[in-house]
Amino acid sequence: MVTKTVFQFISEPSDVNYGGNVHGGSVMKWIDQAGYACASSWSSSYCVTVYVGGIRFYSPIKIGHIVKVEAEVIYTGTTSMQIAINVFSRNIKRNEFEKKTHCIIVFVAVDDEGNSVRVPEFIPETEHQKQMVKYAIKLMDLRKNIEDEMKPFL
Template sequence: MTDQHKTSFQFISEPTDVNFGGKVHGGVVMKWIDQTAYTCARTWASTYCVTVYVGGIRFYKPINIGEVIKIDAYVIYTGKTSIHIAVDVYSRDFEQEGFEKKTHCVIVFVSVDPQGKPVPVRKWEPKTQTQMQLANYAKKLKELREQIGKEMAPFFSE
């Protein structure tokens, strides 16, 4: 059986992905991230999933048109109905051997039934030291989101 907690996509960036600066548009990268992360979440949950949070997106370096793109998405934490996915975007020129990390973020999905109601997901059990560190990272991000939500609540109430 394949490793159901990870998904990886590879393809070539295209001229239609260009921004005004001649590099790959950040919105295009975000679309790639969402597609890869959704595939990872859907595979893990075996149900339809909806994006509920995208956070900490960090663009380290630009991506050039015509580069090979590799996107790795992997489960780092699960709640009762949520799946936290870390996503790393890499690229390389065809003349390069190795990929260079260009972007990172965490996306949270919720598993839902056909009526859109949240449904439980199986628990992710980290096994390696790195996986345990990533699970702790996800928990810290969750705590920060909750804290920010409380602080911002007065600005979003009617």
């Protein structure tokens, strides 16, 4: 099964924010689209976003740069998938991409009635995949702590 989805395109003037760079909301939309494509391809099912965590913007993306969004399955539960997203960009005149953003999205596969459905198990094979599974498990533990802290305010 394919564990990774990659989108590439040129950032456009319609993506601009007041500072002259790509708007963070545009980047978040691209993240969700690539994550959805990856999760739905893995599960062969419609998927819904249930958690987006730790979006980290390292540096701005310039208008007219080539943007690359990589989405990768890093962990599966019974009905959920954790997808790691990395966003890169490069000036059209350069060959090397620079990492601009990183986050994790959790998707759940659902049927036509919105009920969660089983997803194929992700079994890591490479050393990178094994490290990403450890990362995913660590983040799940951290999310539980955050949820417990937020309960009084829900």
